[in-house]
Amino acid sequence: MKFKNPPVNSLSLEFLTEFVISLEKLENDKTFRGVILTSDRPGVFSAGLDLREMCGRNPAHCAEYWKAVQELWLRLYLSNLVVIAAVNGSSPAGGCLIALTCDYRVLADNPKYLMGLNETLLGIVAPFWFKDTLVNTIGHRAAERALQLGLLFPPAEALQVGMVDKVVPEDQVQSTALSVMAQWLAIPDHARQLTKNMMRKATVDRLVKERDSDIKNFVSFISRDSIQKYLQMYLEKLKQKKG
Amino acid sequence: MKFKNPPVNSLSLEFLTEFVISLEKLENDKTFRGVILTSDRPGVFSAGLDLREMCGRNPAHCAEYWKAVQELWLRLYLSNLVVIAAVNGSSPAGGCLIALTCDYRVLADNPKYLMGLNETLLGIVAPFWFKDTLVNTIGHRAAERALQLGLLFPPAEALQVGMVDKVVPEDQVQSTALSVMAQWLAIPDHARQLTKNMMRKATVDRLVKERDSDIKNFVSFISRDSIQKYLQMYLEKLKQKKG
Amino acid sequence: MKFKNPPVNSLSLEFLTEFVISLEKLENDKTFRGVILTSDRPGVFSAGLDLREMCGRNPAHCAEYWKAVQELWLRLYLSNLVVIAAVNGSSPAGGCLIALTCDYRVLADNPKYLMGLNETLLGIVAPFWFKDTLVNTIGHRAAERALQLGLLFPPAEALQVGMVDKVVPEDQVQSTALSVMAQWLAIPDHARQLTKNMMRKATVDRLVKERDSDIKNFVSFISRDSIQKYLQMYLEKLKQKKG
Numbered sequence: 071m072k073f074k075n076p077p078v079n080s081l082s083l084e085f086l087t088e089f090v091i092s093l094e095k096l097e098n099d100k101t102f103r104g105v106i107l108t109s110d111r112p113g114v115f116s117a118g119l120d121l122r123e124m125c126g127r128n129p130a131h132c133a134e135y136w137k138a139v140q141e142l143w144l145r146l147y148l149s150n151l152v153v154i155a156a157v158n159g160s161s162p163a164g165g166c167l168i169a170l171t172c173d174y175r176v177l178a179d180n181p182k183y184l185m186g187l188n189e190t191l192l193g194i195v196a197p198f199w200f201k202d203t204l205v206n207t208i209g210h211r212a213a214e215r216a217l218q219l220g221l222l223f224p225p226a227e228a229l230q231v232g233m234v235d236k237v238v239p240e241d242q243v244q245s246t247a248l249s250v251m252a253q254w255l256a257i258p259d260h261a262r263q264l265t266k267n268m269m270r271k272a273t274v275d276r277l278v279k280e281r282d283s284d285i286k287n288f289v290s291f292i293s294r295d296s297i298q299k300y301l302q303m304y305l306e307k308l309k310q311k312k313g
Numbered sequence: 314m315k316f317k318n319p320p321v322n323s324l325s326l327e328f329l330t331e332f333v334i335s336l337e338k339l340e341n342d343k344t345f346r347g348v349i350l351t352s353d354r355p356g357v358f359s360a361g362l363d364l365r366e367m368c369g370r371n372p373a374h375c376a377e378y379w380k381a382v383q384e385l386w387l388r389l390y391l392s393n394l395v396v397i398a399a400v401n402g403s404s405p406a407g408g409c410l411i412a413l414t415c416d417y418r419v420l421a422d423n424p425k426y427l428m429g430l431n432e433t434l435l436g437i438v439a440p441f442w443f444k445d446t447l448v449n450t451i452g453h454r455a456a457e458r459a460l461q462l463g464l465l466f467p468p469a470e471a472l473q474v475g476m477v478d479k480v481v482p483e484d485q486v487q488s489t490a491l492s493v494m495a496q497w498l499a500i501p502d503h504a505r506q507l508t509k510n511m512m513r514k515a516t517v518d519r520l521v522k523e524r525d526s527d528i529k530n531f532v533s534f535i536s537r538d539s540i541q542k543y544l545q546m547y548l549e550k551l552k553q554k555k556g
Numbered sequence: 557m558k559f560k561n562p563p564v565n566s567l568s569l570e571f572l573t574e575f576v577i578s579l580e581k582l583e584n585d586k587t588f589r590g591v592i593l594t595s596d597r598p599g600v601f602s603a604g605l606d607l608r609e610m611c612g613r614n615p616a617h618c619a620e621y622w623k624a625v626q627e628l629w630l631r632l633y634l635s636n637l638v639v640i641a642a643v644n645g646s647s648p649a650g651g652c653l654i655a656l657t658c659d660y661r662v663l664a665d666n667p668k669y670l671m672g673l674n675e676t677l678l679g680i681v682a683p684f685w686f687k688d689t690l691v692n693t694i695g696h697r698a699a700e701r702a703l704q705l706g707l708l709f710p711p712a713e714a715l716q717v718g719m720v721d722k723v724v725p726e727d728q729v730q731s732t733a734l735s736v737m738a739q740w741l742a743i744p745d746h747a748r749q750l751t752k753n754m755m756r757k758a759t760v761d762r763l764v765k766e767r768d769s770d771i772k773n774f775v776s777f778i779s780r781d782s783i784q785k786y787l788q789m790y791l792e793k794l795k796q797k798k799g
């Protein structure tokens with residue numbers, strides 16, 4: 071499955087909705103047993119959440135948006151499919167989250183391809199289930215440091231901290247992802263799926279239980295004047311860069 | 314304590330029962346403060362659960378068997394003794410579990426001596442307390458990958474992932490285990506035992522609380538036609554190999 | 557902030573009380589955003605809990621003392637300030653705990669500067685919140701081994717196990733701590749504080765909930781004849797060394 075939402079594969083509401091529908095189709099189609107997530111546009115895997123969905127929008131829209139972000143995470147993190155990330159570009163914030171939900175992560179060895187949950191750099195806070203996903207992947211201490219400092223890791227460091235499983239030359243990302251997929255598909259589906267569920271269900275249940283309050287928290291946080299001003303400034307800076 | 318259940322130290326019901334009785338005697342005899350677990354037959358530490366106890370047996374037998382497996386884990390994981398594994402052979406599945414319950418693991422440096430919870434390779438699923446024991450030892454992410462893929466690690470990889478604490482030449486396994494034992498016995502028993510209990514009690518309590526439902530789950534899973542057929546095929550293949 | 561409680565910066569009741577008051581002042585003074593903890597007397601960061609506060613004292617004194625130890629941990633572990641440890645000397649037991657509560661640990665590269673929770677060596681047991689802090693820092697398995705054996709790590713090993721974040725030559729400890737501080741202060745305070753809270757609150761809540769029973773446990777444990785005798789012997793040995 072190739073992300074295609076120019077210019078930087080931002081997770082817009084529309085993109086999230088289509089993503090979830092596509093995943094659902096694959097899950098229901100018994101001929102599919104695995105999926106590789108990658109970007110149609112090498113250089114950016116996904117730039118993460120779309121700030122335009124939270125900036126200057128009414129609370130109802132923000133709530134709908136956040137619910138869609140939750141939905142994608144819930145479906146990816148417990149997907150019955152083997153999900154492999156072929157990370158062929160930068161993956162900050164929500165882009166990193168998508169990679170972290172996968173069963174295996176292959177990253178292109180390009181020092182420009184940074185990866186991490188860098189929310190604090192924007193003055194915002196990763197929600198607890200982003201945090202839980204990161205702790206499950208790199209452990210408590212590394213997550214504590216990475217999240218507080220909003221660290222974006224270049225490939226060698228991402229590998230060392232355990233944020234990705236393999237770093238390969240850029241032109242071998244897809245082939246590596248395919249051979250890893252073959253290894254995972256060699257395992258009987260049923261046993262693999264039950265095992266995955268056993269590993270991840272407790273983490274997913276936490277969000278399921280607190281889903282509404284998590285939406286309320288997000289909407290109330292994002293609606294603050296200080297945060298809105300910060301996001302506006304940030305978006306304008308981005309526009310100027312492009313201009 | 315040397316495992317002696319030819320040909321591969323399978324954890325038969327009889328073997329488990331004797332194992333627990335021996336452990337109990339050692340625990341109650343104040344002259345014993347530690348025990349080294351090893352195999353009487355270098356080459357196989359323990360092949361793990363005995364499939365013959367689950368294949369073609371009635372539910373009552375399966376339930377009795379599973380209770381005995383639980384009992385061994387409960388006693389080993391919180392044993393007041395210093396328990397050290399001198400792993401002088403392969404230790405798949407239940408064999409690996411026994412090693413994981415120990416306070417320290419020494420593994421012989423022989424690339425044939427594979428170690429891991431490889432249940433998914435047989436189409437079955439490690440129970441949650443096998444999983445908890447592994448997560449406590451190698452962390453969440455490494456456990457997630459190892460359990461889903463049913464990975465069997467050769468010594469160098471077992472050391473790297475943290476599944477064992479030391480890899481030494483085959484003829485030094487026992488002497489290394491003895492010198493490690495001396496280090497552990499230098500600690501006042503009472504303080505060490507309370508500390509061990511503090512580290513492991515929460516994990517043990519989970520099984521104690523769900524012990525009956527865990528037995529029911531096992532019996533219902535193992536009684537499925539598909540699983541029984543799979544086990545039968547597997548056992549016949551093993552017989553042919555020997556023949 | 558420089559620890560100054562000759563000869564070895566023991567955490568006496570008076571020292572703890574002043575420490576908490578100083579911290580509180582810094583937290584309330586908006587001109588302070590971070591603090592570096594170090595020792596006024598290179599060679600000993602802090603020798604940890606003051607055994608004289610628990611040896612031959614009445615239960616009420618022991619309870620008051622333990623409450624002060626808890627209070628320091630509660631305030632340090634969730635401090636809104638960036639707290640960095642510039643560890644310029646040995647840090648056993650409670651000294652190690654203080655370093656573990658920090659956001660980042662720099663250790664002087666001197667093989668005499670040992671670091672660890674070595675309670676079992678004295679026949680006592682680290683309380684569960686010492687254990688939780690260590691598990692959060694170095695993971696479950698490493699903590700299990702370190703706590704049971706009362707391991708004191710020299711700098712290279714402390715770095716490898718993750719007990720400190722950086723080891724530098726002795727004369728660069730302060731300058732390194734300062735440049736690390738600059739990196740942490742570059743993050744917007746509000747986002748960093750909320751993230752820190754999200755990472756650590758569950759651990760802190762456990763003690764808050766069980767604070768009284770933890771005090772009772774401590775007082776009852778420390779009042780045992782066997783423990784009192786042990787502490788007396790130990791203190792006399794220390795005195796003779798000095799003499």
